[in-house]
Amino acid sequence: MNRVRKAIIPAAGLGTRFLPATKAMPKEMLPIVDKPTIQYIVEEAIESGIEDIIIVTGKGKRAIEDHFDHAFELEQTLLEKEKFALLEKVQASSNLVDIHYIRQKEPRGLGHAVWCARNFVGNEPFAVLLGDDIVQAETPCLRQLINEYEKTLSSVIGVMKVDDAETHRYGVIDPLAQDERRYQVRQFVEKPKPGTSPSNLAIIGRYILTPEIFMFLDRQEIGAGGEIQLTDAIQKLNEIQRVFAYEFEGKRYDVGEKLGFIETTIEFALKNEEIKDGLLEYMAEKLKEYRL
Incomplete structure (x- = not known):
C-alpha cells in the first residue's frame, strides 16, 4: 500500500474578499492573532504524517516562501538581545518540513492549481488542504481522512453538514450509503443552485486523492465560474473508482x-x-x- 506522504496546498488565489489588504499581502499570510493562516494548514499536514508539501503560489505570493525560510538577520538580532522565546517562534516556521513551491501562472481554478503539482505528486496518493479552512480537532482532520484511505485504499473527501441555505456556496455530495461517518457517494455536485442540493453535506477543504484524478484534470475542462473545478474531476473519478466522503470530527473555522x-x-x-x-x-x- 502506498502511504500518503505528499500534500498540495493551493495558495494562488487573488484574495479579493480581503482587498485592499491583499493587494500587496497574500491572504494566506493574514494573521490569526500572531500566526499566518497558512501556517495552521502546514502544521495540520505535518501532524497528520505528511513528509513533503508543495505550495502552489501565484504572482505576489513571495511572502509565503519568505515566511517558511530562515530570516538570518532577524534571528541573529533576537539571539543577541536574548529574546529566546521569540527566536523559538520565528525559527519554528522554517524548521517544520520540506516545503516546495510551484507557480500557477494564471488563476484558472482549484482543479488547475492541483494539476500544476502533478509532477511533484507522481504516481501515488496525495493530500490537498485548502487555506480557507482551519480545523481544530483532537485527531487532525487530515489524519482522519488518511485513516479512512488506509481502510479503503480509495479517495476520501472531507465533508461537514452546513445550513441548507448555504449549500450553494460549496461542492456537496449526493450520498448513496452511510457507514457511521463514511459515505458512499452517488454524485459530487459543485455549487448547486439554491433549492437543488442533494444534501447538506458540503465539501470542506480536505482531500485524499488517488493519482488517477490527473487523468481528468489533464483534460482542462471548464466548469462552474468559468474555471477548472476539482469537484468536477472528483465526480469523473467517482465514475471509474470509489470515492468516499468522510464527515470529519472537529470544529471548522472559515477564514476565507x-x-x-x-x-x-x-x-x-x-x-x-x-x-x-x-x-x-x-x-x-x-x-x-x-x-x-
Whole structure:
C-alpha cells in the first residue's frame, strides 16, 4: 500500500474578499492573532504524517516562501538581545518540513492549481488542504481522512453538514450509503443552485486523492465560474473508482471571508493566556456600549 506522504496546498488565489489588504499581502499570510493562516494548514499536514508539501503560489505570493525560510538577520538580532522565546517562534516556521513551491501562472481554478503539482505528486496518493479552512480537532482532520484511505485504499473527501441555505456556496455530495461517518457517494455536485442540493453535506477543504484524478484534470475542462473545478474531476473519478466522503470530527473555522476570519481571530485570542483577560474586558465594555 502506498502511504500518503505528499500534500498540495493551493495558495494562488487573488484574495479579493480581503482587498485592499491583499493587494500587496497574500491572504494566506493574514494573521490569526500572531500566526499566518497558512501556517495552521502546514502544521495540520505535518501532524497528520505528511513528509513533503508543495505550495502552489501565484504572482505576489513571495511572502509565503519568505515566511517558511530562515530570516538570518532577524534571528541573529533576537539571539543577541536574548529574546529566546521569540527566536523559538520565528525559527519554528522554517524548521517544520520540506516545503516546495510551484507557480500557477494564471488563476484558472482549484482543479488547475492541483494539476500544476502533478509532477511533484507522481504516481501515488496525495493530500490537498485548502487555506480557507482551519480545523481544530483532537485527531487532525487530515489524519482522519488518511485513516479512512488506509481502510479503503480509495479517495476520501472531507465533508461537514452546513445550513441548507448555504449549500450553494460549496461542492456537496449526493450520498448513496452511510457507514457511521463514511459515505458512499452517488454524485459530487459543485455549487448547486439554491433549492437543488442533494444534501447538506458540503465539501470542506480536505482531500485524499488517488493519482488517477490527473487523468481528468489533464483534460482542462471548464466548469462552474468559468474555471477548472476539482469537484468536477472528483465526480469523473467517482465514475471509474470509489470515492468516499468522510464527515470529519472537529470544529471548522472559515477564514476565507471577513466575518469568519474575525470570529476565528476572536476565538483563538480567547485561547491565548497572554491576551485573554484583556480581550474579555474589552468585549464586555463594547457590549455595554451597543446595548445603549
